[in-house]
Amino acid sequence: MSASTPSTSVNNPIFKAHIRIARPTPSIQALLPFYISGLGFQIIGSFSQHAGFDGVMLGHPSLTYHFEFTNQEGHDPGRSPTQDNLLVFYLPSEAEWKEAVGRMEKEGFQAVKSWNPYWDADGKGKTFEDADGWRVVLWNGEWKAF
Template identity: 55%
Template sequence: MTIENATIRIARPTDNLDDLLPFYRDGLGFQVLYEFGGHGDFDGIMLGHPGAPYHLEFTKAHGHTAGRAPTEDNLLVFYLPEPERFDAAVQRMCGAGFDPVGAFNAYWDVKGATFEDPDGYRIVLQNAAWGV
């Protein structure tokens, strides 16, 4: 048995769920799929698109400090090969008040736009097709 074609949830801690929500919901267009509070010592939010094989989950642990991203090269990369779709995604981010930042690895600046969330983690909107 392999994990090929698995559904994935990318989960990470944060110190402020409220600060992240505008970046991922308003800027990237994710929907709030589920929110929880008092789940043990955790509060959290799951974002994604209904039917998509991935979710992003952000959790806040009571009494614990998550801190900021350890480097500027902690990335989630979204491949948007159609120029119109890429341009619309970049415009949506900018329209929501998030300006591109220079990528740590200049490779991502050639065909992409990098944005930093309030915790210092970065996403890249890449105007290229997925490939190895």
């Protein structure tokens, strides 16, 4: 099996795309405190009974991504498939990282032990779990391409 060389052109439209990260949930209402009060996102859109689905989009107008959570009556998508399904937010400023962690804790979300010990290393990461078992890591540091 051979891999083709990806386009590295800055004109590649994928490099300019807005990203929607979508997943189902058994309860949109159970997720809202984690993503709004804890992480600080806002509702930027919602819908009800669209082909049997309800949904909410969370983000911020300045971001190039947003989250969509959907619920279909009578369908239970279950919990996260593993404890290593992660969203990682790299926060280079220690003050801003502490502020983000503090907001989560103030809202009642306690850090959990990470499945992968890397995320707990050197006290630089805090992992939090939403109502569906999906995990978010707040990492104090920059992401660097290899």
